[in-house]
Amino acid sequence: MIKHITTPLTPEIISSLQAGDKVLISGIIYSARDAAHKRLYEMIKKGEKLPIELEGQIIYYVGPCPAKPGTVIGSAGPTTSGRMDAYTPLLLEKGLKGMIGKGFRSKEVVDAIVKYGAVYFGAIGGAGALLADSIKDSKIVAFEDLGPEAIYEFKVENFPAIVIIDKEGNDLYKIGVEKYREI
Amino acid sequence: MREVHVDEIIAAVEKLCIEANIKLPEDVKFALNKAVEKETSPLGREILNDIIKNYQIAEEKDLAICQDTGFAVFFVKLGQDVRITGGNFTEAINEGVRRGYKNGYLRKSIVNDPLIYRKNTGDNTPAIIHLEIVPGDKIHITFAPKGGGSENMSALRMLKPSDGVEGLKKFVLETVRQAGPNPCPPIIIGVGIGGTIEVATLIAKKALLRPIGEHHPMPEIAELEKELLEEVNKLGIGPQGFGGKTTALAVNIETFPAHIASLPVAINIQCHVARHKEVEI
């Protein structure tokens, strides 16, 4: 079964999601990669006002290809989430509720997901052309100087993702692999 | 001596950059379609089908298959009877990359300094060029853009000769298990055995260029490739690491003579977006 969810994420939506669920996300999501995370992190540490409101939001770990004329965006699939691990717990503490990426998270991140009631989604790595289809609008909202690493605001419709880590800390990477492991 | 003007090289490289990033090689497509039939995990099958849909959309819409359009890696076989005119060969390749990544709307993913400044060079240069001088009067260029996600999961180890085949297998399985979902499985595993450290890593990367289904000429190594693929696919990682039988599409091994004291092994991990394309000038 596929669950349709909209942003911002409410505690009810998050409670309804379990590791392994397929979801289609609609609404506003934000992009941020390594460099943008580093800046957000430093701004929080210094007590500065962030260029985006984190409460209930989803951050998508992506650095898209440039848009061709007449299109919204180029290929836009997920990047490896683990590189954001050092910054993520603080963002979760500040209200971030969802992340879309690919790959393992650290124990600290999983603990913070459970502590603050958030969710980690996976999008298919290497399916940037397919995923770009569900991004209907895109604009840069912060750190334009970072090029592909700037923060974009995306309007998405039925963006396909899979719940990897739910708010209980269940992890599809562990559950799935256990099921099919022969050695 | 045959003269080749740099403009010809620039144009060829520009075209290579764009085409390789949009269209997946046929052997990879074939292997992905085969994998769907064999995959036992329902979610794994869906993922593989989406991966197939993705390369079809990329081709139809002239879009990059993956947004990480990679480090621009070139393998060049330069005929010794070619004289390059009109400029500098390395600069010609870089100019081709500059134009290809700009005109193909490909992502620029290279930072100028790896440690301190990490500022994007803005045009995806410099390219990495592996040059070999060969007999003849042709220039053969293979372009293989390499994404960061899978490259980061690669590994090198100086095994002891006594570690042998078992030591090698253990190292491969350990590396793939640790990589898990990070390199966007299903993956292709390039293994370089022998030489010195730089040779082992270089031949591991070259192994990734070999079409899926072709094996090493030495029967023992060919057998090892098949065995390793089977073992890797028993790890349960599956498409995108969500569990399943399709963790890898191929294990390709390249070998080189080794020092009496050494058994260097390099493992270069390649994601399913296994792009490469060649041209002869």
Ligand code: SF4
């Ligand atoms: S590992 Fe490959 S498929 Fe995954 S994001 Fe990088 S280039 Fe794309």
